[in-house]
Amino acid sequence: MSKTIEIRWHGxxxxxxxTAAKIVANTAFQSGYDGIIMAPSFGTERRGxxxxxxxxxxxxxxxxxxxxERPDIVVVxxxxxxxxxxxxxxxxxxxxxxxxxxxxxDDYHLPEFKLAVVDITAISSEAGLKKGVVNSGIIxxxxxxxxxxxxxxxxxxxxxxxxxxxxxxNALSAKLAFERxxxxxxx
Amino acid sequence: MKIIESGNVAAANGVKxxxxxxxxxxxxxxxxxxxxxxxxxxxxxxxxAEYIAVESEHSALSVCIGSASAGARAFTATSANGLLYxxxxxxxxxxxxxxxxxxxxxxxxxxxxTIWNDHQDSMxxxxxxxxxxxxxxxxxxxxxxxxxxxxxxxxxIPVMVCFDxxxxxxxxxxxxxxxxxxxxxxxxxxxxKHTLTPESPENLNxxxxxxxxxxxxxxxxxxxxxxxxxxxxEMRQALRTFQEVDSDYSRLVGxxxxxxxxxxxxxxxEYIVVVMxxxxxxxxxxxxxxxxxxxxxxxxxLHVYRPFPDEAIREVLESARGVIVFEKSISYGxxxxxxxxxxxxxxxxxxxxxxxxxIIGLGGRLIKNDDLIIAIKNSKxxxxxxxxxxxWIGLNR
Numbered sequence: 001m002s003k004t005i006e007i008r009w010h011g012x013x014x015x016x017x018x019t020a021a022k023i024v025a026n027t028a029f030q031s032g033y034d035g036i037i038m039a040p041s042f043g044t045e046r047r048g049x050x051x052x053x054x055x056x057x058x059x060x061x062x063x064x065x066x067x068x069e070r071p072d073i074v075v076v077x078x079x080x081x082x083x084x085x086x087x088x089x090x091x092x093x094x095x096x097x098x099x100x101x102x103x104x105x106d107d108y109h110l111p112e113f114k115l116a117v118v119d120i121t122a123i124s125s126e127a128g129l130k131k132g133v134v135n136s137g138i139i140x141x142x143x144x145x146x147x148x149x150x151x152x153x154x155x156x157x158x159x160x161x162x163x164x165x166x167x168x169x170n171a172l173s174a175k176l177a178f179e180r181x182x183x184x185x186x187x
Numbered sequence: 188m189k190i191i192e193s194g195n196v197a198a199a200n201g202v203k204x205x206x207x208x209x210x211x212x213x214x215x216x217x218x219x220x221x222x223x224x225x226x227x228x229x230x231x232x233x234x235x236a237e238y239i240a241v242e243s244e245h246s247a248l249s250v251c252i253g254s255a256s257a258g259a260r261a262f263t264a265t266s267a268n269g270l271l272y273x274x275x276x277x278x279x280x281x282x283x284x285x286x287x288x289x290x291x292x293x294x295x296x297x298x299x300x301t302i303w304n305d306h307q308d309s310m311x312x313x314x315x316x317x318x319x320x321x322x323x324x325x326x327x328x329x330x331x332x333x334x335x336x337x338x339x340x341x342x343x344i345p346v347m348v349c350f351d352x353x354x355x356x357x358x359x360x361x362x363x364x365x366x367x368x369x370x371x372x373x374x375x376x377x378x379x380k381h382t383l384t385p386e387s388p389e390n391l392n393x394x395x396x397x398x399x400x401x402x403x404x405x406x407x408x409x410x411x412x413x414x415x416x417x418x419x420x421e422m423r424q425a426l427r428t429f430q431e432v433d434s435d436y437s438r439l440v441g442x443x444x445x446x447x448x449x450x451x452x453x454x455x456x457e458y459i460v461v462v463m464x465x466x467x468x469x470x471x472x473x474x475x476x477x478x479x480x481x482x483x484x485x486x487x488x489l490h491v492y493r494p495f496p497d498e499a500i501r502e503v504l505e506s507a508r509g510v511i512v513f514e515k516s517i518s519y520g521x522x523x524x525x526x527x528x529x530x531x532x533x534x535x536x537x538x539x540x541x542x543x544x545x546i547i548g549l550g551g552r553l554i555k556n557d558d559l560i561i562a563i564k565n566s567k568x569x570x571x572x573x574x575x576x577x578x579w580i581g582l583n584r
Contacts, residue, residue: 066553
C-alpha cells in the first residue's frame with residue numbers, strides 16, 4: 001500500500017470547501033493517483049457554520065472511508081476558524097497549515113506546524129469575483145505550499161468546475177494566490 | 188468514463204443508464220442528493236423520464252406501483268423513516284410482483300431522531316418479499332442499480348439496492364460510468380406481461396380466497412397461500428438468476444464476478460469476519476493488519492441478503508474456526524439479524540465454527556479500527572466460551 005496524503009479542509013457552510021476539495025481530487029486522479037476518497041463532515045450543513053471535508057489521496061485504492069484524524073495538511077478558508085474551532089486537531093508535527101488570512105506569518109505563533117498564508121479575500125475581489133468567494137483562490141495557495149499538484153491542470157479544472165460562474169476570474173484568483181502565498185521556512 | 192462523484196450521483200447515473208421511465212420520490216436525508224440529481228437530469232432533458240413529485244414516501248411508492256402496473260420502468264429511493272412510512276406499499280409491491288428498483292440509503296430509524304447511518308431501516312423490511320442487495324462502493328452502486336432492473340424484470344420481484352448513508356451517499360470516490368450502448372444491450376426495454384391499459388382493464392390482487400377457486404371464466408385461481416409459495420420459491424431461484432445477470436453484465440461491461448458475496452483471504456482463514464456494506468472495505472485492511480501479527484483473518488462481505496445465499500455462505504465459513512459477525516442493526520429481544528441468519532445456515536453444516544455477534548455503529552456511532560481489532564482478538568481468545576449474546580461495541584458506558 002502506498003502512502004496516503006491526507007488533507008483536511010475547514011470552511012463555513014456555503015464557502016465552497018467541498019467544491020475546492022473536489023477540484024483537487026479530480027486533479028490528483030488525472031495525475032495518476034487511483035485512490036481518492038473525499039468525505040465531507042457527515043451531518044447537517046448550515047450556512048456560516050464551521051464544516052470540514054476530508055480528502056485522501058493515494059497511489060492505490062483506499063479502503064478507509066472515515067474522516068481524517070491525522071492530517072498531513074490542513075487548509076482553512078476563513079482564518080477566524082482558528083479561534084472558533086480546533087482546526088489543527090491531529091495535524092502531524094511539521095504538517096502544513098494553509099490559511100486564508102489578511103495577517104502575516106509573524107502574526108501567528110504555531111511553532112509545531114509549517115504555515116502558509118495568503119489574503120484570498122482581497123485577491124478574489126481583485127480577480128473580479130464577488131466578495132467572499134475564496135474556494136478557487138485557496139487551491140492556488142495549496143498548490144504553492146504543498147508542491148503536490150500541477151498548477152496548469154488545477155487551473156484547467158477550476159475553469160471546468162466554474163463553467164458559467166466566472167471561470168476566468170476564478171482561475172485568475174487561484175493564479176494570483178499561487179504567486180502571493182507566503183510560506184514559512186521548512187521545519 | 189471514470190469520474191469522481193458522490194454515491195448518490197453514482198446511483199442516479201445508474202438509474203439514467205437503465206432508462207427508468209418514471210421516478211417518484213420524496214426527499215429525505217441522506218437520500219436527497221440522489222433524487223435532486225435525477226430531477227436535474229430530467230429537467231435538462233438528459234434523461235427522458237417522468238419525474239413525479241409527491242407529498243410522501245407512501246405516495247412515491249404508490250406512483251411507482253401504478254407506473255409499473257402500466258408497464259413503465261420505475262424508480263424510487265428513500266431512507267429511514269421514509270422507508271417505514273411507505274412500508275405498506277413495500278409489501279404490496281412485492282406481493283404484486285412488480286419489477287421495481289428502489290435505493291435505500293441506509294440510515295438509523297427514529298425515535299430518537301438520527302440522520303446518520305446504520306442498517307435498521309432496510310433490515311426492518313427484510314421480510315417484505317423484496318430482494319435486498321447491500322453494496323460497498325460507488326462502482327457497485329451504479330453497476331448494481333443497472334443489474335437490479337435486469338434481475339427484477341427477469342424474476343418479477345422488486346429489488347432494494349441498499350448503500351450506507353454518508354459513508355457512501357455523501358463520500359466522493361472514482362467510479363466508471365459504463366457506456367449507454369452497452370447498457371442498452373444488457374438491459375433492453377421490457378414488456379410487462381400483465382400491463383394494464385384502458386383497452387383491457389383488469390382487477391389485480393383483489394381479495395384472494397384461502398383455498399383458491401374458479402374465476403368468472405371458469406379458470407382456476409390459486410389461493411393466497413399458493414401465491415405466497417410461488418413467491419417464496421421464485422425468490423430462492425433468484426439467487427441463480429442474479430448470478431446469470433451478473434455474468435451477462437461482466438461479459439459486456441467487464442466488471443463483476445462476486446454477485447452474492449465478496450470474500451477476502453477466506454481460503455486459509457481461521458477467523459472469518461462477516462459484514463455488510465461500506466465497512467467491508469476497511470475490514471480488509473484490518474484483516475491484513477491482523478495477518479501481519481499472525482492471526483489468519485478473512486472477510487466475507489455479504490451482498491445479497493434476501494434471498495439468503497445460505498449454501499454459498501456455509502461453503503465459505505465451514506472451514507473456519509470462528510465466525511465473527513459485525514452488524515449495524517439489532518432484532519430487539521434477540522440478536523443481530525445477519526448473525527441469526529448466518530448461525531442458522533451453519534447449523535446444517537458438517538462442521539460448526541463458533542459464531543460471535545458484535546453490534547456496531549448504530550446511528551452513526553464512530554467505528555474505530557482499534558475497537559474492531561479488540562473484538563476480533565476477544566473472539567479469538569474466548570472461542571467457544573463466549574455465548575450468543577451480542578456484544579455492543581463503542582458504548583459510552
